Amino acid sequence: RKEVEQDPGPFNVPEGATVAFNCTYSNSASQSFFWYRQDCRKEPKLLMSVYSSGNEDGRFTAQLNRASQYISLLIRDSKLSDSATYLCVVNRRGGSYIPTFGRGTSLIVHP
Amino acid sequence: EPEVTQTPSHQVTQMGQEVILRCVPISNHLYFYWYRQILGQKVEFLVSFYNNEISEKSEIFDDQFSVERPDGSNFTLKIRSTKLEDSAMYFCASSDPTVAEAFFGQGTRLTVV
Numbered sequence: 001r002k003e004v005e006q007d008p009g010p011f012n013v014p015e016g017a018t019v020a021f022n023c024t025y026s027n028s029a030s031q032s033f034f035w036y037r038q039d040c041r042k043e044p045k046l047l048m049s050v051y052s053s054g055n056e057d058g059r060f061t062a063q064l065n066r067a068s069q070y071i072s073l074l075i076r077d078s079k080l081s082d083s084a085t086y087l088c089v090v091n092r093r094g095g096s097y098i099p100t101f102g103r104g105t106s107l108i109v110h111p
Numbered sequence: 112e113p114e115v116t117q118t119p120s121h122q123v124t125q126m127g128q129e130v131i132l133r134c135v136p137i138s139n140h141l142y143f144y145w146y147r148q149i150l151g152q153k154v155e156f157l158v159s160f161y162n163n164e165i166s167e168k169s170e171i172f173d174d175q176f177s178v179e180r181p182d183g184s185n186f187t188l189k190i191r192s193t194k195l196e197d198s199a200m201y202f203c204a205s206s207d208p209t210v211a212e213a214f215f216g217q218g219t220r221l222t223v224v
Contacts, residue, residue, distance in 0.1 A: 034212050043202055043215040044154060087154065089213075096166045099144065099204070099213045101154040 001026045004090050006102035013109055017078045021105045023071040023088030032091040033064055035073045037084045038104065044087055047073075078109045113137040117203050117216035124193055124223055132188045132219045134203030143186045144204040144213060145178065147171070154202065160186065193223045 005024045013019050025033075033050040048055065050062040050071055061074040071088055088102040116135045124130050136143050145157040158168040158178055165178065177189045186205075190197055200220050204213040 032211065038154075041200070041220075043217050046212050046214070049212060096142075096159060096161065098156055098159055098167055099206070100156060101146075103153040 002102075003027060003092060003100050004088055004102035006088050006105050008103055008105060010106035010108050013078055013107070015078055015080060015109055015111055017109075018074065018076045019078060019107060020075075021073045021086055021088075021107075023073075023090075023102055025069050025071070025088075025090045025092070025100075027090070027092040028069060029093035030069075030090045031093060031097050033071050034089040034091075034099075035060075035062055035071075036087040036089055036101075038087055039084050044089075044101075047086070075107075078107075080109050080111065083107055083109045113139075113214075115203055115205055115214050115216035117201075117219050119219060120217065121220045122222070124221070126195060126223055127192050129189065129191050130193060130221060132190075132201050132203075132221070134186045134188070134216055135184050136186055136203065136205030137207075137214055138184070140205035140207040140214075142166075142206045142208070142213075143180070144206075145188045146202045146204065146215075147199040148202065148218075149199045157188070190221075193221075195223050197221060198223045 035047040036044040037047045038044045050064045054063045059076045063072045085104040087104045091097040092100045143160040148154045159166045200218045203216040206213040
């Protein structure tokens with residue numbers, strides 16, 4: 001089983017749509033969870049941390065279910081500028097905590 | 112806002128040559144990482160570095176690779192005897208503490224010809 005699994009997509013949605021991405025992780029000792037955004041040929045940039053209580057930042061909502069080892073990201077009212085790859089990142093426990101990436105989910109928002 | 116900086120942004124090298132990729136992590140961070148991303152593929156962990164030594168490395172990080180923190184600010188990745196399949200984006204990252212989010216540099220695009 002892969003350490004961090006994501007549906008690669010692409011998700012092709014119209015402006016204004018709501019879209020949800022999911023991610024599962026295999027290491028139950030993982031400590032921290034994040035969503036990053038990556039534009040084409042650019043570095044990953046932190047979008048938001050993910051907490052068990054759930055957290056929201058504007059149009060973005062992230063949820064963590066530790067029992068199911070499942071993380072989600074919801075984007076409401078999609079904008080053209082949201083088009084990017086969304087990376088699920090888990091600080092999994094090895095010798096230390098290592099940020100470990102999923103393959104990423106591609107989002108395309110069209111007019 | 113503090114940021115991770117990497118140089119060069121693009122490096123072209125001939126197969127068999129050695130390259131050194133350079134990074135300046137965020138100044139108060141203690142944990143440093145190198146990742147690579149082959150075009151169209153996922154971001155892959157190479158190595159982590161803490162307290163002037165490697166704390167963990169992946170299977171990719173074989174004897175061809177080495178890391179160093181030569182002074183108080185720079186963090187380097189050396190690739191000896193480069194191969195065509197080493198062509199990728201190489202990202203440096205730093206964090207503090209280790210459970211916190213990692214911040215990434217803009218990457219070095221390595222092209223081996």
